[in-house]
Amino acid sequence: MENAPSVALESLDTLWFQVAGTRCNLECAHCFISCSPHNDSYGFLTLDVVRERLDESVKWGVRDYYFTGGEPFLNRDIVPILELTLQYGPATVLTNATVLKSEWVERLRRAEEATQYCLEFRVSIDGPSPETNDPVRGEGTFVRAMKGVELLVDHGFLPIITMTRVWEEENDHEVLGQFRNVLREHGYTRPRLKVLPRLKIGAESCRTEGYGQFERVTPELLDGFDTGQLVCSHSRVITDRGVAVCPILLDEPSAIMGQSLGDANRAFPLAHGACYTCYQYGAICTNPSSKPVEA
Amino acid sequence: MKLAFFGGIYNNYLALEAAVYDAQRRGAERLYCLGDLGAFGPHPDRVFPLLYQYDIQCVQGNYDHSIGNDLHDCQCGYTDPRDNWFAQISYDYTYANTSPANREWMCQLPKEIRFEVDGIRFLLCHGSPRQTNEFLWESTTSTHFIERLADQCEADLVLGTHSGIHWQRRLSGDRRFINVGVLGRPENDGRTNVWYTLVDTSRAGQSRAEQGAGLANVGVEFVGLEYDHDRLAREMRDEKLPEEFVETVLSGWWTTCLEVLPGKERRVGRF
Numbered sequence: 001m002e003n004a005p006s007v008a009l010e011s012l013d014t015l016w017f018q019v020a021g022t023r024c025n026l027e028c029a030h031c032f033i034s035c036s037p038h039n040d041s042y043g044f045l046t047l048d049v050v051r052e053r054l055d056e057s058v059k060w061g062v063r064d065y066y067f068t069g070g071e072p073f074l075n076r077d078i079v080p081i082l083e084l085t086l087q088y089g090p091a092t093v094l095t096n097a098t099v100l101k102s103e104w105v106e107r108l109r110r111a112e113e114a115t116q117y118c119l120e121f122r123v124s125i126d127g128p129s130p131e132t133n134d135p136v137r138g139e140g141t142f143v144r145a146m147k148g149v150e151l152l153v154d155h156g157f158l159p160i161i162t163m164t165r166v167w168e169e170e171n172d173h174e175v176l177g178q179f180r181n182v183l184r185e186h187g188y189t190r191p192r193l194k195v196l197p198r199l200k201i202g203a204e205s206c207r208t209e210g211y212g213q214f215e216r217v218t219p220e221l222l223d224g225f226d227t228g229q230l231v232c233s234h235s236r237v238i239t240d241r242g243v244a245v246c247p248i249l250l251d252e253p254s255a256i257m258g259q260s261l262g263d264a265n266r267a268f269p270l271a272h273g274a275c276y277t278c279y280q281y282g283a284i285c286t287n288p289s290s291k292p293v294e295a
Numbered sequence: 296m297k298l299a300f301f302g303g304i305y306n307n308y309l310a311l312e313a314a315v316y317d318a319q320r321r322g323a324e325r326l327y328c329l330g331d332l333g334a335f336g337p338h339p340d341r342v343f344p345l346l347y348q349y350d351i352q353c354v355q356g357n358y359d360h361s362i363g364n365d366l367h368d369c370q371c372g373y374t375d376p377r378d379n380w381f382a383q384i385s386y387d388y389t390y391a392n393t394s395p396a397n398r399e400w401m402c403q404l405p406k407e408i409r410f411e412v413d414g415i416r417f418l419l420c421h422g423s424p425r426q427t428n429e430f431l432w433e434s435t436t437s438t439h440f441i442e443r444l445a446d447q448c449e450a451d452l453v454l455g456t457h458s459g460i461h462w463q464r465r466l467s468g469d470r471r472f473i474n475v476g477v478l479g480r481p482e483n484d485g486r487t488n489v490w491y492t493l494v495d496t497s498r499a500g501q502s503r504a505e506q507g508a509g510l511a512n513v514g515v516e517f518v519g520l521e522y523d524h525d526r527l528a529r530e531m532r533d534e535k536l537p538e539e540f541v542e543t544v545l546s547g548w549w550t551t552c553l554e555v556l557p558g559k560e561r562r563v564g565r566f
Contacts, residue, residue: 011425013440061443064435089437090557118434118559158558173376190566192554193375287557 005219006267007227009236013063014286015053015261016237016247019045019081020069026096028137029207030126030164032199032274033250035070042070042250043240047077047084053238054088056261066285067093068247079104082119083111092120092287094162097148098141109155120287121152121159122194126166128179136166136207146186153188160192160287197281199248199274211273221279229282230275236264247285248274296412299323300419300492302456303356305479306336306389308345310489313522314478315349321493321518327408329456330356330421332401333389334369335479335540337530343397355404356421356457357428362390363402370428375554382552384537409450413496414509418450422457431455431474433462434559441472451510452494459483459549460560461490461517469510476517481524481547483556483564488519488547 021042024035033039054065065085072078072093085091112119123145126133130142137145152159161183167175176193183191200210227233237244242256243264249255249272257264270279278284299318304311318326328351333339346353355363357370369386373379393401406427408419423429424444431441441464445453453472460483461476476482476490493516499509528544539550548565549556556564 058439061437061440061446063437063440089440090435112559116433117437118432118557120558156562158561160558176376190553190561192558192561 003219004269004271005217005222006269007230007233008267009265010228010233012057012060012234012236012261012265014066014235015057015060015062015064016066016068016235016285017045017050017053017081018042018069018237018239018244018247018250019050019067019078020072020075021045021240022070022250023074024070024096025074025099026071026138026141028203030136030166030198030204032202032204032248034202039070044075044077045081045238045240047080049238049240050077050081051084054085058088060261062089064090064092066247067091069094071096071099073099073104079107082108086111086115086117086119090117090119092122094122094124095148096137096141096145097121097123097125097152097159098144100148100151102151105151105155105157109157119157121157122162122287123149123152123159124162124164125149126163127175128182132166132175136164149183149188150186153186158190158192159188160194162194162196164196164198166198194287196284197277199277201248201272201274202251211276215273215276217270217275217279225279230270230278231283231285232268232270232278235285236261246278248278296325296496297321297323298325298327298412298417298494298496300454300473300475300494301326301328301351302461302475302477302491303331303334303358303459303479304328304342305331305334305477306339306342307479307489307522307527308336308338308341309524309527310478310520310522311342311345314489314491314520315345315351317518317520318491318493323493326351327419328353329419329454329475330354330404330427331358331456331477331479332356333358333362333393334385335536336527336544337534337536339389339393340397343400352408353404354408354419354421355401355406355427358386358389359401359404360427361386362393363398363400363404365398371552371555372428373552373554378552378554381537381539385540388534388536413499415496415499415513416449416451418448418453420453420455422455424448424450424453424455428457430458430555431472432458432557432560433460433464433474435557436464438464438466442466445470445472452513454492454494458555461492463515469513471513471515473515478520480543480549483549483560484547485565486519486547487524487545488521491518491520492516493518
């Protein structure tokens, strides 16, 4: 896109790890990087690679670490990876919760107890019932994911249930209310919920529609806008192919900015439709967060 | 020198009065408030005479910035509708009951206060040195991140509040980040007391040259403060503030604005 405004890496606060690459046990119809059991465009990260990157992150003063995929718990090193990370700082792992094992959750609970830092689980479930969730995430996945939630809750975690808005935005209140009730019925008495906007790229662009040509961030839109709301202003992603600008644009050739965090410390043009969603909603990739007070 | 640092007051003038008395009794020579004078409690205008009378130097919190600039909300940045609903009740009440003169006074408060005592460089802020409403929780803030903030702002002791729970982290060179707690409401631990912080530099060096040894000798004490919380609860009910707020004052458990809490901090609470 011509004339796309660029956003500098203002502060490397959050380091993501594409720890399972694009490999997932599910094949969600709305996945913005089309993860599946067969998608190998990005590979797993090893414990050694994560350790090197954590060491590299210290001098950057990274605040927290996020782990995603694909499904992170397909990576056989994920438990030691999270245990190691908690020695450096707080960690959040994004999971579909369908492959969790009790012994893993138990180990992770012990690891969290042993540090001052928090381990957060973000569990992806799209709505309060199989009827809303399963058409998107696959037959039987609602029941399996809820079992994962129960496992986490039984071990004392308070997972953040993260749903992509596969319903109309005006129904948010109703859907969230229903979901809270369902979660309580499953023993999760103080549920934490987060709604994500749809990102109309990858599989989602086939399920519904892609971005229109005018759904782009223009220089005028950034006038007076706090760019701290954009993921690329405060985050980078470690992948097996190098350091990427954000967890959303991995399928874009320009997403890989180099091999080191230093290489990736440069401005990135907001040339993509997904940049517009990030602009519209702000802070979409982080856990519940505050909006900045002023410029 | 002993210095006392008060976090968010949230209209709790009864706790502020008790804190001033307590800090003076313990020998504090200077008193500071790190912002968020309003919210939650009753009678906002009863806070200001105490600030003036006891010469309490104040940093501007996000609440003060909002009230002082006639904004429509507190800029706490909650995204949960229930949290926002309660936050708005609190904000509208505080705005309506803060005099124009006090609003104007809040508007001109500084975003940070810097000074040096006994060779120790202090930086007082509200949320973080870089952003007034940034939440720095103990469980979600890496040590190397705070090292970066302390490096950037060239301070030995960085003091903030905003999140509502006191904690501290020791940094390289014996520097520290200290969240001083808040006077406005209890800490979500089932106890009704609130918290403030005393810093004692009397055993520190007298000059920058001695700072290395001096910083290690700085005393930091978190003070659990009892105050007349029953009276506060009565006054809140008289003002028709939400019963959920009153419950927090009387029980010590947070009932609202819970979404911003990290899992580790939230787990210890009741709600």
